[in-house]
Structure formats: C-alpha cells, structure tokens
Amino acid sequence: MLRNKVPAVTALFWVAKLLTTAMGETTSDWLVKNVDPVLAVIAAFVVFACAIVLQFAVRRYIPWVYWLAVLMVAVFGTMVADVLHVELGVPYLVSTIGFAVVLAAVFALWYATQRTLSVHRIDSRPRELFYWCAVLATFALGTAVGDLTATTFGLGYLASGILFGVLFAVPGIAYRWWGLGATAAFWTSYVLTRPFGASLSDWLAVSHARGGLDLGTGPVSLVLFAGIVVCVVLMSTRRTRAQEAVAPEATPAA
Template identity: 55%
Template structure:
C-alpha cells in the first residue's frame, strides 16, 4: 500500500450507535460460549490453533480494506472474542494462575497499550482510526479488553462465588455507569467509550455462560447458544450492511471528495 493511501484511509470503524453496542455484546457472548465449545469438543491445542488462524485471516482482511466494511469488522471482533477467551482461559486452566492475578495482568497490559497509544498519537479516540499505525493500536486495545473482560468475568463468577447470572448483573450495572455519566454528567466521551467497551465483554460472557452452563445456568448447551447468537449476529450485520446505519454518510462523502 502506498504512503498516501496509508495516511488517508477511510475511517476503519463503525459509528457508535445502539446497533454497535448490541452487536458488541452479542459477539462477546458468542465468542465466550463458542470458545468453550471448541475446546471441549476437539483437541484444545487444535482449537486454539484454529482460533488463532481465524484471527490472523480476519485481521488481514481488515487491514487490506481501505474503509469500514461491516462484515469484515465484526468478523474480526468475533475472532478476537474467541481467541481472547482462549488466551484468558489458558492462563488460568493450563498455567494455573488465579483469576485475580490474570485479571490484574491483563489490566496492566491494557493500560500499557493505552499509555503508549496516547503518548504516540495524543488521542485515544476511535474516530481517529485512519492510519495503519492507529489501526494496529486499536486492535491491540480491543484484544486487551476482551482478555481482561473474560478474566474479570470468570473471577467474579468463580473466585468471588457470585455465579454467572449475578456476575452478569453486577457488570451490567457497571456498564450503565459510563452511559449515565456521559448522558447526565458530561463524562469524557473517550473515557466513557472505553469504560463501556471493557464492560460489554463480561456482561455478554456472563449471561451467555449462564444460558449455556449445565451447572449454575439454564443448561441450554454451548453449541445451541453459539449457533443462536451466531445467526442473530449474521442477521444484524447483514441489516447494517444494507441500511448503512453504522456509517456516517456525510463523513464518508467528504472522504470520497478528498480522494477524488
């Protein structure tokens, strides 16, 4: 890709609307249960390898695109969700590190990403994702939020003995804080976004675990829950692709004129 294109890309992320948050929560839930389904129904090493390859392929598609494409963007989010779940579970289940330690570790990693991002770019706004370097920082932060959210959700449900449903309620309340704060108390927009973004992961994961788990949940099964959430996600992304409700048409038109 030539230099002029690399610094003048279309914005590579969707507009932040209610559709964004609904899709985000659905992908977190689907990634959580589908990750567990893969690990429990095939060789775990093979499952992790498949998830990693899927993540790499989706990221290649995303980086090769010169603008936001709904199905590509949300494919990456789904793959980050699946692989991020496996990464967090690997640290606890295989390595044997307690959830409180892994949660702290991922929090430090995510904080380091944000610090580096701000130190080099002077902004953490997702509306500024129009250079290759910023896009790399954005997806690194997204992966960090998924790993942190997974570990935090498991810590709340297991270590603190709340169970999946109660943990989901706690995180749902925490998720409401940035929304209410931004609406009523003029919270900083960027802070509110990333706070909410992190919280969507344990909300979606906790409730999907609750619906699928035989012990401490509704027992619907990881396969059926994964399939149901996957179908809903496909339908929603298809709707967004057709209606373009997650695209700022005025900004897109301006970009077209700039590059004409």
C-alpha cells in the same frame, strides 16, 4: 490517510458487541471441549490472524469484515485467558491485574504517540494497530474479570451478568448527565461488555450444577451467531442507504 475504519457508536453497535462477546465465550468453550484443545487454539489463532489481516487489508469500514475480526478476537481472546488459568494455573485475580496493566500500557503508548484515543479517528495504520491491540486486551481482561466474579468470588454467572450489566450502563449515564468524556465512556463500556455478555451466555449454556440453564454451548452459540448476522445485515443496509443518499448530492458538483 485511511477512512475511519470502525463503525459509528450506536445502539446497534452495542448490541452487536454484546452478541460477539457472548458468542466468543460459548464458542471457545464448545471448541475446547469437542475438539482437541491444542488444535482448537491453533485453528482459532489461524482464523483470528486471517480476519485481522483482512481487516487491515481493506481501506474503509466494511461491516462484515470488521465484525468477523471482532468475533475472532472474542473467541481467541477467551482462549488466551482460559489457557492461562486452566493450563498454566494462573489465578483469575492475577490474570485480571496482568491484562489491566497490558491494556493501560496500550492506551498509554497509543496516546503518547497519537495524542488521541478516539475511535472516531482510526484513520492511519498506527492508530488502527493500537485500536486492535486495545480490543484484544479488553476481551482478555473482560474474560478474566467475568470468571473472577462468577467463580473466585462466588457470585455465579447470572449475578455477574446483572452486575456487569448495571456497570455497563454507568459510563453512558455519566457521559450524558455528569460530563464524562466520550472517549473514557466508550472504552469503559467497551471493557464491561465482555464480562456482561460472557456471563449471561455462560448462564444460558452451562449445566444446572454450575448455576446455568444447561442449554448447551453449541445451541447458544448458533443463536448468538444468528443475532450477529442480523446486526451486520442491518448495518450494511443502513450504510448502503447512507451512501446512496450522499451520491446524488455529489453528482452536480462533479
């Protein structure tokens, strides 16, 4: 049995999650436009694989390890969704439905074998594997949904970001006031963070002709990365303080 290997769901967790989704979008775009696309995808996959292996190798939640894995899922998941549309010509509506089916299948198999989808119980290898499969599917699904509303439906990036920002808040409100289950609320919000963050980062980065502020994918990615670093440092500091607070209490008993 492992310790729970995912962070507590706090406000800082959601801030870090939104920053990683946003950076995944702009970093993926920057890589495929400034590096040979094939090499960019291969390199992203290698780093993604290494980050996931490292996450599985540790036996407890370590903030920088966990968020490195999430960030690389964001980058590589974005590339997977974009390759389907740009290179293979799959419409965003089709990829959205396809990724939704994949995510539903992951959840169904996860629950059928583990009898829980709770992120407070990621304490065994099978649950950890299901968790990261779900995370990857949510990123790919969120990317497809965000591009679907922004381009296919013609809402643009800013309007899409506002739309998904409102939708992102709904599960939390439903959990607090309307009795929605914690697990359902978490995973619904988790899916929506992807199009929420990605739409806003696209709006900041893309050209005026595409409805953005034209700040550039590179500069936006760097600013987002700095924000992620701050979040991870804060999480690490809080974790260290919590461990130090518990240690003196354990000493007399020992």
